[in-house]
Amino acid sequence: xxxxxxxxxxxxxxxxxxxxxxxxxxxxxxxxxxxxxxxxxxxxxxxxxxxxxxxxxxxxxxxxxxxxxxxxxxxxxxxxxxxxxxxxxxxxxxxxxxxxxxxxxxxxxxxxxxxxxxxxxxxxxxxxxxxxxxxxxxxxxxxxxxxxxxxxxxxxxxxxxxxxxxxxxxxxxxxxxxxxxxxxxxxxxxxxxxxxxxxxxxxxxxxxxxxxxxxxxxxxxxxxxxxxxxxxxxxxxxxxxxxxxxxxxxxxxxxxxxxxxxxxxxxxxxxxxxxxxxxxxxxxxxx
Amino acid sequence: xxxxxxxxxxxxxxxxxxxxxxxxxxxxxxxxxxxxxxxxxxxxxxxxxxxxxxxxxxxxxxxxxxxxxxxxxxxxxxxxxxxxxxxxxxxxxxxxxxxxxxxxxxxxxxxxxxxxxxxxxxxxxxxxxxxxxxxxxxxxxxxxxxxxxxxxxxxxxxxxx
Numbered sequence: 001x002x003x004x005x006x007x008x009x010x011x012x013x014x015x016x017x018x019x020x021x022x023x024x025x026x027x028x029x030x031x032x033x034x035x036x037x038x039x040x041x042x043x044x045x046x047x048x049x050x051x052x053x054x055x056x057x058x059x060x061x062x063x064x065x066x067x068x069x070x071x072x073x074x075x076x077x078x079x080x081x082x083x084x085x086x087x088x089x090x091x092x093x094x095x096x097x098x099x100x101x102x103x104x105x106x107x108x109x110x111x112x113x114x115x116x117x118x119x120x121x122x123x124x125x126x127x128x129x130x131x132x133x134x135x136x137x138x139x140x141x142x143x144x145x146x147x148x149x150x151x152x153x154x155x156x157x158x159x160x161x162x163x164x165x166x167x168x169x170x171x172x173x174x175x176x177x178x179x180x181x182x183x184x185x186x187x188x189x190x191x192x193x194x195x196x197x198x199x200x201x202x203x204x205x206x207x208x209x210x211x212x213x214x215x216x217x218x219x220x221x222x223x224x225x226x227x228x229x230x231x232x233x234x235x236x237x238x239x240x241x242x243x244x245x246x247x248x249x250x251x252x253x254x255x256x257x258x259x260x261x262x263x264x265x266x267x268x269x270x271x272x273x274x275x276x277x278x279x280x281x282x283x284x285x286x287x
Numbered sequence: 288x289x290x291x292x293x294x295x296x297x298x299x300x301x302x303x304x305x306x307x308x309x310x311x312x313x314x315x316x317x318x319x320x321x322x323x324x325x326x327x328x329x330x331x332x333x334x335x336x337x338x339x340x341x342x343x344x345x346x347x348x349x350x351x352x353x354x355x356x357x358x359x360x361x362x363x364x365x366x367x368x369x370x371x372x373x374x375x376x377x378x379x380x381x382x383x384x385x386x387x388x389x390x391x392x393x394x395x396x397x398x399x400x401x402x403x404x405x406x407x408x409x410x411x412x413x414x415x416x417x418x419x420x421x422x423x424x425x426x427x428x429x430x431x432x433x434x435x436x437x438x439x440x441x442x443x444x445x446x447x448x
Contacts, residue, residue: 001288004307004353027351034349035330037308047307049354074343100419102397103331105343106350186418187332 006049010136010165013053018138020046022160027051028070029106032115055110055165058082065169066134069110073099073122076109086169088125088176088195095121095178096186103187110164113149116156116218119190123150123219125178126167127211128195134166143168150218174199174207177274181266183257190214191258192267194246198229198278205229210242210271215250215263222246225271234279236272243271294355296321297365305352312336312347315362323363323392327421334420337393338362344400346419363392366399374440375399375433384433386424393420398434408438 003020007013017024025044027033028051036042055070058079065085067076076082076093083090092098098121099107112122113133123146131146135158146167149156158164176197182188192214199207208229213219225246232238252263276284289304296319303318315321315338324347327335331349338347339361366373375395378384385391394417401408401416408416413434414427422430 002307003288004290006353006356027354030349030351030354031331031346034310034351037351038310038329038349047351049351051354052356096415096418100334100397101400101416102334102337102344102346102419105340106345186415 002044003046004049005046006051007053009054010163013048013050013055013163014136014138014161016046016048017161017163020048024048024160026114026163028108028111029072029103031103031107032111050110050163056108060085060171063171065171067109067167067169069164069166070108071110073104073107073109073112074101076122077104085171086125086129086176088128088178088197089122089169092121092125092178092180092193092195095180097180097182097188098190100187109167113146113167114156114158114164116150116152116154117189118153118217118219119193119214120219121180121190121193121213124193124195124211124213125176126169127219127221128176128197128209129169130172130209131170132168133164134168135162136165137162147221150220152217172197172199175278175280176209177277179270179274179277180213181270189257192252192263192270194267194270194274196271196274196278198234198275200234200279203233205232205234210246210275212246212250212267212271214257215247215252215267217251220250222249222271224249229275234275234281236276236281239272239275239279239281240268242275243268246271290353292352292356294357295359297361298359303352307351307353309352310348311338311340311345311350311352311355311360314352315347315360321362321364324396325389325392327389327393332419332421333390334393334397334417335390337396337420339396339400342400342403344397361396363396366395373399374437375402378433378437378440379430382429382433382436384426384429386422386426390420390422390424394422394430398437401434402438406438408434410435413438 023045057068180193197209325335327333331346
């Protein structure tokens with residue numbers, strides 16, 4: 001028999017987690033958890049609903065954008081601070097390619113990260129933006145770089161009594177671009193997705209981020225490909241080589257959505273296209 | 288264990304004792320008799336169960352009922368005003384936008400949210416609004432035609448409370 005709590009504050013949430021973990025599930029938008037509850041794949045003794053726990057905020061703290069764990073995709077898509085400080089995150093949250101308005105109105109950023117799908121569409125933009133995850137428990141607080149947060153499909157560094165309170169994004173410079181390919185143009189799990197960020201200085205790349213999703217057990221940054229760009233002038237051949245290098249660092253699989261070969265081939269092209277858009281190369285196809 | 292859920296449906300207060308894993312769709316259809324929202328895929332993919340919670344469209348089949356505590360739910364039954372159909376309902380009728388009709392309530396509720404947010408949508412806006420509403424009769428063109436006609440209607444703001 002399941003017990004249900006709807007705490008009003010983060011502190012109350014942590015106390016409930018501490019009392020009931022590990023036989024306890026956090027419920028936010030429920031878009032991943034509720035189907036599992038219905039199929040019996042999840043049967044926690046206690047459900048803790050965090051949608052009214054004061055975690056659905058978006059605000060600026062000095063030089064960082066702080067997104068509460070229960071902020072929905074719709075909030076990310078519509079909030080002016082996200083548009084101005086983390087436009088690539090707003091773009092990923094806005095595209096119909098990821099999901100429908102009815103899901104985005106409830107699905108949350110914390111849920112997207114905690115579910116730890118290798119194809120999570122918010123993970124790659126947040127990796128490209130150097131985001132950190134702020135994790136709280138009654139034992140204390142820790143901050144984990146998003147690149148260190150995922151440990152495998154459906155697995156993260158979160159301990160049973162820990163709660164993602166927020167995602168913290170530095171106000172980093174540059175132009176960022178999100179691209180994804182799904183089986184259809186709307187409401188589709190990513191066959192491959194990418195977010196890139198380029199900082200150009202005097203016509204050369206000073207800083208670069210390339211994040212890829214759905215091509216490895218976890219969403220990941222491709223540092224080898226990023227390093228290829230530093231000090232170079234943007235150009236189509238460079239970006240194509242960079243896309244190929246990025247996918248060399250990945251380990252895509254065959255599954256119901258696509259083959260590994262397709263992911264590798266399309267992923268390389270997608271990275272090259274995203275870099276072309278970020279650098280403003282003429283002739284780059286729009287999203 | 289049962290918990291008391293108090294919320295409003297189409298403006299009228301409702302109090303129901305529900306279990307933690309009961310969905311909003313279960314409560315609306317089986318307890319309160321609002322059968323406009325349809326039970327389709329049951330996994331949040333098809334959109335047939337779409338209702339508004341505080342004006343935002345949600346998938347009632349994957350929304351646990353207790354999470355709408357204190358909130359205002361609008362189903363397709365609540366869109367009519369003063370005995371007159373919502374402009375979208377009228378436009379669906381006028382344009383033949385219902386075939387078997389199973390997806391129609393979800394389509395209309397999703398599009399009602401769109402018209403509240405964006406009174407002058409283009410066809411692509413309407414397509415994006417119903418990206419998660421599946422019509423197995425594939426009657427999408429007439430549905431978009433109806434949405435555009437409703438957007439032109441002078442009464443389009445007659446929508447949800």
